[in-house]
Amino acid sequence: MNLKSMLPVGREHGFAGSVSPFVSLQREIDRLFDDFSRGLPALGGNGAAKLLPSMDVTETDKEIEITAELPGLEEKDVQINVADNLLTIRGEKKAEKEEKDKNYRLVERSYGAFERSLQLPEGVNADAIKATIAKGVLKVTVPKPAPAQAKKVEVKSAA
Template sequence: MMKSLIPVGRDSSLARTEANPLARLQQEMDRLFDGFSRSFAGLSSRTLMPSMDLAETDKEIELTAELPGMEEKDVQLNVVDNHLTIRGEKKNQREEKEKDYHLVERAYGSFVRTVELPPGVNLDSIKAVMSKGVLKVTVPKPAPAQAKTIEVKTAA
């Protein structure tokens, strides 16, 4: 589950803020220390979970995933047992030489998303294109199953 990007202090009561002029300062200090302690607890290096759209037309299934800051080489697609799996890793490439970070909100890490495909998909016809941090996977739908009547004959 993704945490909200809006930092919230321990006490978000608006009534208390109006009654006590120092309450706002206390809330900001709580927010600052909560964020600071979270980074030491390892929550700042959370798993990246990309947003994804899944659409369908008469002829194909289209999956679009937002992968900002990632390139084609960072993403891998596999299909096993009618399950399309997208794996990727966004690496942290900042230099820490002379910077003291007070707030880190950008997500780095690896992710895995899996989508079930309908049976009968031709795996060779799946196409994936990545442009400006957006991955678009197109899966042609299999032809509908055709019923065939089989004549029953008398045994000789």
């Protein structure tokens, strides 16, 4: 006897009154992956949240200052690009830890790239942007553009 012939079939969901076993299996697998990935940074793993640098953006009358925490990085590890009023900070974090004892040797290596982008206001002069890094803190200074001035256009007669 065929099992399908015993199950009532509805129009919307396939089997009437029940959810397909494959749908519930997919939901359960999705939930497990979500739970697993959510716990990685809390467990001290090298999750993506650890790679993204913390950033502060402050604004004064004359400039925008972006500060990013990049512990252990030097100027050769960081790249800053500006294109179409989008400032992008890229870098690569590398870490190596080695422990030696009488009965064991432990070597751990981790690395990963990060990228953060910020939209800049219209009219920013990309050549005037300055960046410095000291003790793992990147400081990018962006001079604000001058406010647009309205210009009066004289109207003349055409004849």
